[in-house]
Each structure stands twice: as C-alpha cells, then as structure tokens.
Amino acid sequence: xxxxxxxxxxxxxxxxxxxxxxQKYFQKIFRYCKINLKNExxxxxxxxxxxxxxxxxxxxxxxxxxxxxxxxLFTIARNLIIDHSRRKKEASIEDYxxxxxxEDPYEDSERRENIQKIRTVxxxxxxxxxxxVILRYFEEMPSxxxxxxxxxxDGALRVRTFRVMQKVKDIYESLYGQKN
Amino acid sequence: xNLYMDKKIxxxxxxxxxxxxxxxxGTGFAEVLRRIDNEKSTPFYFSRIFIAAILFLLVSxxxxxxxxxxxxxTTLNAxxxxxxxxxxxxxxxxxxxxVLPTRSINKKAPTxxxxxxxxxxxSGFEKSEERRLENKHTDEKEEDEASTRDTDVKGVSDExxxxxxxSNEEKNDSRxxxxxxxxxxxxxxxxDGKENPSSEKSSGxxxx
Numbered sequence: 503x504x505x506x507x508x509x510x511x512x513x514x515x516x517x518x519x520x521x522x523x524x525q526k527y528f529q530k531i532f533r534y535c536k537i538n539l540k541n542e543x544x545x546x547x548x549x550x551x552x553x554x555x556x557x558x559x560x561x562x563x564x565x566x567x568x569x570x571x572x573x574x575l576f577t578i579a580r581n582l583i584i585d586h587s588r589r590k591k592e593a594s595i596e597d598y599x600x601x602x603x604x605e606d607p608y609e610d611s612e613r614r615e616n617i618q619k620i621r622t623v624x625x626x627x628x629x630x631x632x633x634x635v636i637l638r639y640f641e642e643m644p645s646x647x648x649x650x651x652x653x654x655x656d657g658a659l660r661v662r663t664f665r666v667m668q669k670v671k672d673i674y675e676s677l678y679g680q681k682n
Numbered sequence: 683x684n685l686y687m688d689k690k691i692x693x694x695x696x697x698x699x700x701x702x703x704x705x706x707x708g709t710g711f712a713e714v715l716r717r718i719d720n721e722k723s724t725p726f727y728f729s730r731i732f733i734a735a736i737l738f739l740l741v742s743x744x745x746x747x748x749x750x751x752x753x754x755x756t757t758l759n760a761x762x763x764x765x766x767x768x769x770x771x772x773x774x775x776x777x778x779x780x781v782l783p784t785r786s787i788n789k790k791a792p793t794x795x796x797x798x799x800x801x802x803x804x805s806g807f808e809k810s811e812e813r814r815l816e817n818k819h820t821d822e823k824e825e826d827e828a829s830t831r832d833t834d835v836k837g838v839s840d841e842x843x844x845x846x847x848x849s850n851e852e853k854n855d856s857r858x859x860x861x862x863x864x865x866x867x868x869x870x871x872x873x874d875g876k877e878n879p880s881s882e883k884s885s886g887x888x889x890x
Contacts, residue, residue: 521711524710524711525711528703528710528711529701529703532704533698533701536701537698537701542704543704545704546705549710550710550713550717551717553711554714554717554718557718558718558721613693613697616690616693616694617694617697620690620691620693620694636698639695640694640695640699670687670691674690
C-alpha cells in the first residue's frame with residue numbers, strides 16, 4: 503500500500519494505517535535520531551515522540567502537496583533533536599567517544615576504527631552539512647526531500663552537497679593524514 | 683572524492699544502515715499509542731485554552747495601560763474610549779471615573795498665516811512711538827505753563843527775563859532726562875545744550 507493511502511486512512515482516524523506507517527519508517531527515524539543524539543535511550547524516546555507529534559499533526563498534512571510523509575517525519579524528528587540539543591548543549595565529540603563502548607565487540611577492529619574516524623569527522627561538520635551527509639548519502643533520499651527537511655532551496659542543496667563531501671575529505675585528512 | 687575516502691564512507695554507511703532497532707515494532711507502536719492517549723486524557727487542551735485566556739487578558743490589559751499612558755493623540759481617541767470602557771468594565775469602576783486626556787477631532791492645529799505679528803511692548807518701535815507721544819503731551823503742557831509764566835515774571839528786567847524757548851527747552855531737558863533713560867534722547871538734549879549754551883545760563887537765572 504502506498505504512503506498516500508495510508509496517510510489518508512490515518513487522517514480519518516484509522517490507527518492501523520498509522521501503525522503501518524510506523525512500521526515502515528520507525529527504523530529510519532530511529533537511526534537518524536541515534537546518529538544525531540549519540541544516545542540510544544534518548545534516540546528511542548525522541549523517535550517515539552516524533553511519531554506522537556506526527557500523529558497529532560497528521561490532520562494538517564496534505565497528501566497532494568510536495569511533502570512526502572518521509573520528509574514530514576524526518577522534519578519532526580530533526581526539530582525535536584534540535585530542541586533537545588538546545589536544552590542540553592551536549593558536546594558532540596565526547597558523546598561520540600562514549601558511544602564507542604556500545605559498539606559490537608566482535609566487529610573487525612579496522613572497520614571499527616574507520617567508523618569511529620568518520621563519526622569524528624561528522625561531528626566536526628556544521629549541523630546542516632551533517633544532515634546533508636546523513637540524509638543524502640546514507641539514507642539516499644531525493645535532493646528535493648532533503649532540501650525540504652533542511653528548509654533550503656534544491657539548487658542550494660546541490661551546491662552544498664558537493665562542498666560538504668570536499669569538507670569531509672579535508673577534515674579527514676587534517677585529522678588522520680592522507681593515506682589513513 | 684578519492685577511492686579510499688569512498689570506501690570509508692561506504693563502510694560507515696553500511697554500519698549506519700545496520701543500526702539495530704531498540705525494540706520490537708509492535709511494542710514501539712503500542713508505546714506511541716499509549717503516549718497519544720495519555721496526552722489526550724490529560725487536560726492539555728483545557729490548559730492551553732486557559733493559558734491563551736491569561737495571555738489575552740495580559741495583552742489586553744497591557745494595551746489598555748499603554749493607551750491610557752500614551753500622550754493625547756487624535757487618531758487614538760476611539761481606541762482610548764474603548765480601552766476606558768474595557769478597564770471600567772473589567773475592574774468594576776464607575777463610568778467616567780477615569781478621565782483620559784483626549785483631543786477634539788475637530789480641533790485643528792494652528793495654521794501658519796502671513797499676517798504681521800503683534801509688536802512686543804519691549805520692542806524699539808513701541809518705545810520710540812510712546813516716547814514721541816509723551817513728548818508731544820509734555821510740549822503742549824509746557825507751552826501752556828510758559829504762557830502762564832510770562833505773565834508771572836512781570837517786574838523783572840527784560841535782560842533777565844527768560845525767553846520762552848529757553849525755558850521750554852530747559853524744562854524739556856529736565857523732564858526728559860528724568861523720565862527717559864534712553865541714550866538717544868540724552869544725546870539729543872546734550873546737543874541742544876551745546877547748541878544753545880545760553881539756555882543753561884538762562885535756566886539757572888530763571889531758577890534763581
């Protein structure tokens with residue numbers, strides 16, 4: 503079943519339809535929250551809160567508009583993450599380092615090291631740039647949707663995406679050298 | 683981007699996409715529904731209306747206060763009247779207890795005219811005009827007095843007899859000096875005295 507139908511059914515008050523939407527997007531929203539908040543319990547809480555808020559705002563959502571339900575959910579999640587970060591003012595680098603203990607201990611050490619390096623690089627980026635990398639490269643979302651979530655124009659996003667990857671490379675090289 | 687960077691990014695992407703869910707989907711959705719029901723059951727909507735009402739009261743009181751304290755303004759008269767009624771009604775104040783500084787709408791600001799402005803009393807023109815009139819009066823009086831004096835000085839020799847002109851001038855001098863302190867008038871008198879030095883002598887004689 504398509505998102506549009508599910509949304510329309512959910513708008514009519516069918517909780518099962520909203521349950522299907524939850525099933526479809528829960529994993530995506532959770533990992534997005536986790537990579538931004540660096541705390542699994544907090545990510546879980548913000549993810550649940552995003553769906554609660556989405557349910558309440560679903561009546562205002564227009565299915566014939568340019569917004570997809572995916573972009574709608576990601577926007578809510580991002581706003582909640584920003585609100586939380588403003589309240590807590592958490593230091594991102596320390597949190598990333600603390601998260602290392604939660605990694606799978608049986609994972610390849612070299613791979614783990616690489617993941618940690620990229621995570622550090624991501625923490626050095628601006629918030630919008632970080633979201634571009636996550637949404638555009640990792641989630642492989644269309645640029646139009648990413649532009650909507652971040653509140654910027656599609657053209658500006660394309661230019662910024664190119665520059666962000668250059669920044670990632672530069673930060674990586676400045677931190678770990680060229681060949682590492 | 684370089685290949686080695688691409689590989690690292692790809693590695694991270696794989697890791698990111700494999701993030702395990704914290705709980706089962708069914709459990710998670712039950713939790714979401716529970717939260718939605720909780721928020722509905724709590725008097726959130728009532729509290730929101732209550733907060734809105736308090737905010738409205740605060741804002742309206744603030745606006746009313748600002749209007750009351752604002753200087754009189756023609757365009758605000760209607761608003762002021764309304765605010766007055768609101769405040770009176772809200773705080774059970776008898777009507778027309780609060781007197782607002784209002785300006786009549788019909789009253790227009792004075793427009794600049796081209797008519798000459800009124801001459802101030804202290805202005806030089808006024809002074810000189812007054813002086814001229816005073817002198818005129820004194821001249822007339824002195825002429826009368828002199829005429830009477832001519833009749834009084836009978837029996838005195840013709841040499842000592844003061845001329846009418848001299849005596850007039852002398853009196854004029856003394857009066858004008860005492861009454862008027864302006865420099866111009868003094869100078870005039872002084873010049874008169876210089877021109878007719880006999881006048882002083884004659885005046886002295888006349889006094890004697």
